[in-house]
Amino acid sequence: MPNLKASVAPLRRETLKNGVYQQLRDLILQGGLVAGESMTVASLADAFGVSPMPVREALTRLSAAEAVTVISGRTVGVPPLRREHLDDLRKVRLELEPVAAEWAVENRDSKFVEELRQRLSRLVASEAAGNSKLYIKENYGFHMCLYRQSQSPTMVMIIETLWLQVSPYLHLLRESRNYELSNYFHRQIFDAVAEGDKSDLRTAIQNDIDRAYEALILEHDVLSGYPKAVNDDKKTIRRRGYEQAPKVDPANVKPISRLRRRSAFGPRAD
Structure with a gap:
């Protein structure tokens, strides 16, 4: 699992939704997520200092873009190489x-x-x-x-x-x-x-x-x-x-x- 606290910054309430999405997006684009690694909703929420809700919303958007996929339960990772x-x-x-x-x-x-x-x-x-x-x-x-x-x-x-x-x-x-x-x-x-x-x-x-x-x-x-x-x-x-x-x-x-x-x-x- 990547060192999330070193890769993302805590967010203020007014920037939660877009802030979580943008930082996760940048994390992926800039090599912070490796094929085979996984992240949990809880670990992401803790790193951002937010509740699980904005994290789930961000992951839903990234999943729609085929950037991440649900592995099991509340864990997401990189989709399999196809x-x-x-x-x-x-x-x-x-x-x-x-x-x-x-x-x-x-x-x-x-x-x-x-x-x-x-x-x-x-x-x-x-x-x-x-x-x-x-x-x-x-x-x-x-x-x-x-x-x-x-x-x-x-x-x-x-x-x-x-x-x-x-x-x-x-x-x-x-x-x-x-x-x-x-x-x-x-x-x-x-x-x-x-x-x-x-x-x-x-x-x-x-x-x-x-x-x-x-x-x-x-x-x-x-x-x-x-x-x-x-x-x-x-x-x-x-x-x-x-x-x-x-x-x-x-x-x-x-x-x-x-x-x-x-x-x-x-x-x-x-």
């Missing part, structure tokens, strides 16, 4: 997230690009430190910084709902070294944004989504007891792209004023 659900999430994300990113490029300015650079630096540092929860939090922050620059609250709301459903499973990607590979694509995303290259940006986001999807599918197959041959495919996924994907050093993330038309990490990969 292949058909992963397929659906992948298809919708591939349609929406590149579009939001392209809109962000149209609205970009130097302040936004610098913020994205700083978020990428923190994301790289969290991966290098091997801190899964911090990596997932920074990964969410990097992507949402990009998508919010689309200046479309409706698009961001839809994308955040999708991320509510996938974020708890991102902890499963650490073993496959997907974090390292994903940061290679994050570097490409930043390069494309800085240069205003919508085509490269779309490709980098699609690759980031697809490689994570492939790794999650293999985790699903292993957890489901599929034949041992799956392990060979799993090793292939782990190797994919690493010979071509250089290790990203956070020390090489330069201020945006020094970018000009070059990557903050050096020459662009072909």
